[in-house]
Amino acid sequence: MNAGIFLLGLAYVLSQFFRAFLAVLSEILERDLGALPDDLAFASGLWFLTFAACQIPIGAALDSIGPRRTAGWLLLVGGAGGATVFALASSPVHISIAMALIGVGCAPVLMASYYIFAREYPPATFAILASVMVGAGSLGNLVAAYPTALAAEILGWRNTLWGLAGLSGLVALGTLVWVKDPPRVTDGVKGSMSELLRIRALWPIYLLIGVSYAFPGAVRGLWIGPYLADVFGTDTATIGQASLLMGIAMVLGALAYGFVDKISPSRKWMIAGGTALAISAGAALVALPASSISFSVFLMCAIGFFGAGYPVLMAHGRSFLPSHLIGRGVTLLNLFSIGGVGIAQFLSGRVYRAALPGDTSAAPYVAVFAMFLIALSIGFTVYLFSKDNSD
Numbered sequence: 001m002n003a004g005i006f007l008l009g010l011a012y013v014l015s016q017f018f019r020a021f022l023a024v025l026s027e028i029l030e031r032d033l034g035a036l037p038d039d040l041a042f043a044s045g046l047w048f049l050t051f052a053a054c055q056i057p058i059g060a061a062l063d064s065i066g067p068r069r070t071a072g073w074l075l076l077v078g079g080a081g082g083a084t085v086f087a088l089a090s091s092p093v094h095i096s097i098a099m100a101l102i103g104v105g106c107a108p109v110l111m112a113s114y115y116i117f118a119r120e121y122p123p124a125t126f127a128i129l130a131s132v133m134v135g136a137g138s139l140g141n142l143v144a145a146y147p148t149a150l151a152a153e154i155l156g157w158r159n160t161l162w163g164l165a166g167l168s169g170l171v172a173l174g175t176l177v178w179v180k181d182p183p184r185v186t187d188g189v190k191g192s193m194s195e196l197l198r199i200r201a202l203w204p205i206y207l208l209i210g211v212s213y214a215f216p217g218a219v220r221g222l223w224i225g226p227y228l229a230d231v232f233g234t235d236t237a238t239i240g241q242a243s244l245l246m247g248i249a250m251v252l253g254a255l256a257y258g259f260v261d262k263i264s265p266s267r268k269w270m271i272a273g274g275t276a277l278a279i280s281a282g283a284a285l286v287a288l289p290a291s292s293i294s295f296s297v298f299l300m301c302a303i304g305f306f307g308a309g310y311p312v313l314m315a316h317g318r319s320f321l322p323s324h325l326i327g328r329g330v331t332l333l334n335l336f337s338i339g340g341v342g343i344a345q346f347l348s349g350r351v352y353r354a355a356l357p358g359d360t361s362a363a364p365y366v367a368v369f370a371m372f373l374i375a376l377s378i379g380f381t382v383y384l385f386s387k388d389n390s391d
Helices: 003-018 022-033 037-053 055-064 067-087 092-106 109-120 123-137 139-143 146-154 157-178 193-197 200-212 214-232 236-263 267-287 293-306 310-318 323-354 363-383
Strands: none
Touching: 003 067, 003 092, 003 109, 003 123, 003 139, 003 157, 022 037, 022 092, 022 146, 022 157, 022 214, 022 236, 037 055, 037 092, 037 214, 037 323, 055 067, 055 109, 055 323, 067 092, 067 109, 067 157, 109 123, 109 323, 123 139, 123 236, 123 310, 139 146, 139 236, 146 157, 146 236, 193 323, 200 214, 200 267, 200 310, 200 323, 200 363, 214 236, 214 267, 214 293, 214 323, 214 363, 236 267, 236 293, 236 310, 267 293, 267 310, 267 363, 310 323, 323 363
């Protein structure tokens, strides 16, 4: 651990926070700005899609100018600037603009650390380092739960966003000062995106990584709030507590996947087994959406825990990448992961709207959860034909 990695970790805490905090503020934003669940789904989807759209140029920037300037400047302009726009918002449109800017600011921070891990550490340590970074960064997911609900009630949501804008700016400036760029690859080999797409071993991984995070990411990032409020009549504090539990499950899941990867004889089948358990929990949530709040929260925590295989899926993909394509390769994998959540959020808002009015209060949410479940099942089936590979 050095100062640069520590600051990239703090930046990733902010990234995890910004992708998840709308769920806790959903009731407040509806009351103050008239932002309905489908408005927030659109704004959340913009965060993920702008994040994903930046991955290709970020990959090229990591390979050319390095992680320090790539992460530092984008976090300063996008992260701090977007939080400022959010603090000044007076309509759902302003929230969407703010989330798009924040997505740009958060886009490079995890990939900057992964780039450093891939270039400066032994390949066998990549999965565990990636998992620890995701697990530690997911503290932002926890802060975006009950602590944010509490801050919004005590300080007001606008003051909370002003504080986040200032914090994002400070972390960005620290990144520009203390992150050290790895030496550039000087073997004269230049890679391209088309070369990456020709690596057939990556194709099943692209599909699963594109849908595996969509279910827990979208539920924790947004749908847990409206779902618990409409089906069980919960208040903001209770939603914050449930979101906190799901966030903890996602942190523990990311760490567990990384440590199990060190001892598992097969990376592929370890990932497949965890995904199968996430599918089982999702199927139970679809089948029994209004059984009890405790059971529903338990199932969402299970989806979060077993759906946290992102770091080892990244390591699986990393194991097929040549050294001159590290930056472009990890960002392309991340594009599929984050882009999958963004597309899913856009579609989930439409599915939710199309299911209204439902026969029961749970019916629109069952439609949303079923969409995520079907996508995950398809990705899981294709992944079963992938090539196993460990470092």
